[in-house]
Amino acid sequence: MHAIQKILAKAAGKEKVQAGEIVNCKIDFAEINDLYLQTVYSFYEMGGKEVWDNEKIAFVFDHYSPAPTIKTAQNHKEMRAFAKEQNLKYHFDINAGVCHQVMPEAGVVWPGMILVATDSHTTTHGAFGAFGTGLGATDMATVLISGELWFRVPEVIKIEINGQLQKGVYAKDVILHILGKLKADAAVYKAVEFSGSYVEDLGVAERMTICNMAVEMGAKTAYMKPNHKVIEYVQARTDQEFIIQETDEDFEYAETHVFDVSQLSPQLAVPHSVDNVRSIEEVEKVKIDQAFIGSCTGGRLEDIEQAYKILDGKKIHPDTRLVIIPASTEVYQKAIEMGYVQSLMTAGATFAASGCGPCLGTHAGLLTEGEVCITATNRNFPGRMGSTGAQIYLGSPASVAAAVLTGEITDPREVIKEVEANA
Numbered sequence: 001m002h003a004i005q006k007i008l009a010k011a012a013g014k015e016k017v018q019a020g021e022i023v024n025c026k027i028d029f030a031e032i033n034d035l036y037l038q039t040v041y042s043f044y045e046m047g048g049k050e051v052w053d054n055e056k057i058a059f060v061f062d063h064y065s066p067a068p069t070i071k072t073a074q075n076h077k078e079m080r081a082f083a084k085e086q087n088l089k090y091h092f093d094i095n096a097g098v099c100h101q102v103m104p105e106a107g108v109v110w111p112g113m114i115l116v117a118t119d120s121h122t123t124t125h126g127a128f129g130a131f132g133t134g135l136g137a138t139d140m141a142t143v144l145i146s147g148e149l150w151f152r153v154p155e156v157i158k159i160e161i162n163g164q165l166q167k168g169v170y171a172k173d174v175i176l177h178i179l180g181k182l183k184a185d186a187a188v189y190k191a192v193e194f195s196g197s198y199v200e201d202l203g204v205a206e207r208m209t210i211c212n213m214a215v216e217m218g219a220k221t222a223y224m225k226p227n228h229k230v231i232e233y234v235q236a237r238t239d240q241e242f243i244i245q246e247t248d249e250d251f252e253y254a255e256t257h258v259f260d261v262s263q264l265s266p267q268l269a270v271p272h273s274v275d276n277v278r279s280i281e282e283v284e285k286v287k288i289d290q291a292f293i294g295s296c297t298g299g300r301l302e303d304i305e306q307a308y309k310i311l312d313g314k315k316i317h318p319d320t321r322l323v324i325i326p327a328s329t330e331v332y333q334k335a336i337e338m339g340y341v342q343s344l345m346t347a348g349a350t351f352a353a354s355g356c357g358p359c360l361g362t363h364a365g366l367l368t369e370g371e372v373c374i375t376a377t378n379r380n381f382p383g384r385m386g387s388t389g390a391q392i393y394l395g396s397p398a399s400v401a402a403a404v405l406t407g408e409i410t411d412p413r414e415v416i417k418e419v420e421a422n423a
């Protein structure tokens with residue numbers, strides 16, 4: 001069995017499971033975001049009275065936070081009432097950030113757990129060796145009532161990533177490159193394991209960026225075997241005991257793909273699909289109107305630092321706008337302490353309150369017809385960030401920063417070389 005299948009077997013109280021088998025698993029933690037008030041309605045419609053465990057459920061207000069409309073304010077009000085009535089231990093209101101950043105920071109994510117959330121990017125938590133997957137309102141209501149849910153045991157695709165990245169090339173470029181090669185339907189209902197020499201020593205932030213976008217190839221869940229950096233991160237935030245499952249030597253993967261990233265250029269997903277990927281050399285000079293750094297894909301301290309290293313002491317191009325939204329208040333506070341916020345605001349960036357915001361076009365920086373945006377987020381379908389007539393390029397925070405410096409898509413490797421030469 002694969003480590004992921006062992007996680008499911010343990011949660012189902014079984015010795016062994018196999019791909020294709022349906023198993024009923026105990027859930028370790030469940031998160032509902034503020035787009036899913038329906039979960040509360042379904043909970044009551046299904047006869048729910050008390051949640052199965054009020055210490056294993058989180059409400060996170062992140063998609064519409066702070067509430068940009070009266071309707072979403074009403075949703076928050078009803079969800080706050082439910083959280084109070086059920087005495088939920090974890091209720092992250094409008095001052096917390098994006099669920100996939102807030103939960104690891106709160107110490108509720110650990111290796112070997114089953115974490116479900118009303119969000120497709122719950123694959124992010126494979127970065128911690130967890131089985132993380134997204135649910136709809138009805139399944140989530142079932143979990144709130146019973147603390148259990150059925151799963152079809154997935155096959156596992158192995159993505160082996162080897163080599164050391166060049167300066168100016170980042171984890172976001174790696175996952176975009178993989179998506180461009182394997183395409184958006186490569187892993188439908190399968191689990192994706194990322195391994196190889198590049199992954200083994202990878203830090204938490206980079207692991208989260210890569211696992212976050214596994215769902216963009218249809219993955220049910222993602223997995224990276226925890227390294228010492230992950231274990232240190234988790235143990236600094238929780239006393240929860242955990243087991244790191246080992247994949248059997250003789251486990252047979254459904255597919256194996258091997259990538260050497262040592263010569264990889266910065267990558268961009270170009271309009272209008274996440275798997276429509278080009279090396280930056282093919283898309284340089286595209287004029288940019290607006291740029292965004294943020295989200296559960298690219299809003300961590302390390303992402304903001306990429307922009308700081310390029311823009312510190314400089315001014316963004318007068319024809320462009322840069323919106324930066326730290327993925328959580330904790331990230332925001334650290335970015336302030338590091339001087340990144342002050343420097344980037346002086347360069348001309350606009351900061352907004354932690355949350356999803358422009359990533360899915362709810363508020364804090366939408367695009368109108370004909371505007372061109374480069375963003376550190378994970379989806380670029382028509383209408384994702386506002387008008388369906390806008391053009392969205394997905395790239396690393398460094399590619400975003402290089403573009404707002406020159407006003408057009410620019411290779412961050414060139415800009416970084418210049419910054420270092422003038423340092």
Ligand SMILES: CC(C)[C@H](C(=O)O)[C@@H](O)C(=O)O
Binds near residue numbers: 118120121
């Ligand atoms: C919550 C939901 C509307 C959606 C998801 O499930 O991913 C959102 O977070 C997104 O990124 O599109």
Ligand code: SF4
Binds near residue numbers: 119296378
């Ligand atoms: S930041 Fe974007 S991708 Fe992440 S949960 Fe929010 S809307 Fe979804």
